[in-house]
Amino acid sequence: MLRVTTILGCAADAALADRLHDIEHRGGLETVRLTRSDMARRRQQMQTDRGSTVALMLDRDATLQNGSVLWLDDERAVVVLLDEPQWLVLQARTAADALELGYFAGNMHWKVKFDGEQLCIALDGPRDSYLQRLAHLIQRGCVQVCDEAGPGAGSEPAPSAGHGTVRYIPVPHAH
DSSP states (O other): OEEEOSOOEETTSHHHHHHHHHHHHTTOEEEEEEOHHHHTOSEEEEEOTTSOEEEEEOOTTOOOOTTEEEEEOSSOEEEEEESSOEEEEEEESSHHHHHHHHHHHHHTTOOEEEETTEEEEEESSOHHHHHHHTHHHHHTTSEEESSOSSTTTTOOOOOOSOEEOOOSSOOSSOO
């Protein structure tokens, strides 16, 4: 049983992302899927996707979020995933911009799906981290954010036939 008393950081943090990426390639990345109500609980016992038991015993001021890293050593990592994905919805200006956006999202190993002409990115960490990574495309006017923060921002987009999947955690560098 893994006993967790502190959150080590977020999977999107540059300081952790490279290590998580390497551990994932070696087959050592485990995830814990939690609902929003479970995210608020500081003490709980849970199972990872690989069957490991995690005993969570956090201080009152600790806050779980999508992408929280609970365990990290040389061989294994445990990352929290929100069981109800939130989505960042983007629209490319031109076909060339859409190709650049798709290429970039693939290199970032983001889980994506398509809703008509919009690219929907599953948020596995803070929304601002994704926007920072996309800043070069947004600032050039190549990509428009279609789900500006407000009621329902980041909620599930309409179902679509096309799905692209890459990985669960954002990785901050391209290969």
